[in-house]
Amino acid sequence: MTKNNKYKKDFPIFAKRGSKKPFVYLDSAAMAHSPRGVIDAVAEHLQNFRSNVHRGVYALSEEATEAYENAREIVRKFLNARSAQEIIFTRNTTEAINLIASSFGRNFLREGDRILVSRAEHHSNFLPWTMLRNEKGILLDIIDVDENGELQISSIERAITPRTKLAAFSCVSNVLGAINPVKELGKLFREHGIIFVVDAAQAAPHVPIDVQEIGCDFLAFSGYKIGAPTGIGVLFGRAELLEKMPPVLRGGAMIREVTVEKAEWNDLPWKFEAGTPNIEGAVGLGAAVKYIEGIGFETIRNSEEILLKKTLAVLEDINGIKIFGPKIISHRAGVVSFMIDGIHPHDLASILDQDGVCIRVGHHCAMPLHQWLGVPATCRASFWIYNESEDVDRLARGIEKAMHILRISTNVRRISANHE
Amino acid sequence: MDSIYRDFILSHHKNPQNYGLQEDFDIEIKGSNMICGDSMAVRLKFAGDTVAGVSFESDSCVVSRAAASLTSEYIKGKTRDEIWAISPEKVSELLQISLTPSRLKCAMLFLDTIRKAI
Numbered sequence: 386m387t388k389n390n391k392y393k394k395d396f397p398i399f400a401k402r403g404s405k406k407p408f409v410y411l412d413s414a415a416m417a418h419s420p421r422g423v424i425d426a427v428a429e430h431l432q433n434f435r436s437n438v439h440r441g442v443y444a445l446s447e448e449a450t451e452a453y454e455n456a457r458e459i460v461r462k463f464l465n466a467r468s469a470q471e472i473i474f475t476r477n478t479t480e481a482i483n484l485i486a487s488s489f490g491r492n493f494l495r496e497g498d499r500i501l502v503s504r505a506e507h508h509s510n511f512l513p514w515t516m517l518r519n520e521k522g523i524l525l526d527i528i529d530v531d532e533n534g535e536l537q538i539s540s541i542e543r544a545i546t547p548r549t550k551l552a553a554f555s556c557v558s559n560v561l562g563a564i565n566p567v568k569e570l571g572k573l574f575r576e577h578g579i580i581f582v583v584d585a586a587q588a589a590p591h592v593p594i595d596v597q598e599i600g601c602d603f604l605a606f607s608g609y610k611i612g613a614p615t616g617i618g619v620l621f622g623r624a625e626l627l628e629k630m631p632p633v634l635r636g637g638a639m640i641r642e643v644t645v646e647k648a649e650w651n652d653l654p655w656k657f658e659a660g661t662p663n664i665e666g667a668v669g670l671g672a673a674v675k676y677i678e679g680i681g682f683e684t685i686r687n688s689e690e691i692l693l694k695k696t697l698a699v700l701e702d703i704n705g706i707k708i709f710g711p712k713i714i715s716h717r718a719g720v721v722s723f724m725i726d727g728i729h730p731h732d733l734a735s736i737l738d739q740d741g742v743c744i745r746v747g748h749h750c751a752m753p754l755h756q757w758l759g760v761p762a763t764c765r766a767s768f769w770i771y772n773e774s775e776d777v778d779r780l781a782r783g784i785e786k787a788m789h790i791l792r793i794s795t796n797v798r799r800i801s802a803n804h805e
Numbered sequence: 806m807d808s809i810y811r812d813f814i815l816s817h818h819k820n821p822q823n824y825g826l827q828e829d830f831d832i833e834i835k836g837s838n839m840i841c842g843d844s845m846a847v848r849l850k851f852a853g854d855t856v857a858g859v860s861f862e863s864d865s866c867v868v869s870r871a872a873a874s875l876t877s878e879y880i881k882g883k884t885r886d887e888i889w890a891i892s893p894e895k896v897s898e899l900l901q902i903s904l905t906p907s908r909l910k911c912a913m914l915f916l917d918t919i920r921k922a923i
Contacts, residue, residue: 729866731841731911735809747840761842790810791867 414767426672456671481605481620486513534561556588561710562720571600617666719768821874836918873915
């Protein structure tokens, strides 16, 4: 896939934007582009099947319901969940993890219980747990990553106490790109009876996920990072846990019977899907999963490794660069974050943008990690199946240009130490 | 689009006016833009209600520092109310470029910082 990437043509945005100026998209960790199959599936649904689900007895509504539930079954297979009851559609990973904290956390965790999280988590897998800390007197134990940005099982083992009730870790770090050993973590947490929450937002586009093999209790991912529309995400939860958890949102579709005095909740998974859901989003998500399955994770991984090797090799040659995350390629998904001494990330991103190269700069919703790394912001290049070797060349040329423009022998000192 | 990184702006980044915190000042204000990690310190000296002296130091992007250079020069002799009246468009005009909303935040860091204390 290094030359003439055969999948790029499946993504209409490249033909469209590339006609104006060369368009190199290196921000798939923030949002992956949609293949034509997804765009067509959403359009076809809106044109031919648009109707509310689980409501009407007329054919159109039945067809819409079938399309919606079919998407759930596609996701069930994608995650290898035992039952479609365990697949809840949410807006995104953030909403899914908030659902766990709000429903499971508020009702089944008690003051003095402890939650394990890593310092490298995205805010969406961090703030729901600090909410429980602030509300209920639950304690957070924060695990540092090592100098390569990797989680060490031994440091997690050491942090487990008899009061540790829940552990929340990402499968792939959105800044460091580190692929965390979730299978080993699953085994460890099961042995200790700890509820295991997996944030798979960055993993879903890059690595196969098997919730039974991981042995996790909850897992969440977002559709838009695998080419689906925005506004659709997934929460997997073990049925035994979901059964006893109360709904977070109440309203239409999530009830069996309502009287003035009381209400009886609907079966899983609909108990957690109050209100009319994102039907076309689910249909688009189903199409995105099918697209990925058609390519296969082995192919995705192979192309990513080539791009990663080249990117790391090219970046390492740049004077004054610091690259974050695992040095071993097999431990890293398609994400490379870096800093270049004397060049502000915003300036680099703006200069790259002038040549059509899109990278992400900032704290990537992981400020505790950046505080620990000792940098306010990083530059991040990330890949997916449409990226090709030429994209890395364009990034390298753009960085050279930025250094030429910006690395002027500056006449000013940095801000005085006592004003930091 | 006109490049942000024209010689005019780069020269203000390289040789900013009023750079280096002065010892003779009335108020010192620190500002930061947490989103991109820019930080800035500004010292102001007043004669009555009018800015008589200004100095700053920053760890920031080109746009932020060049804007601070130009805006710090512009506020000399202005009253507090006049400083409050400076529009984002004026800052763009001083820089001689139009800015996207995200880069405008960088350009406004200097004014946002001093407005916390005047």
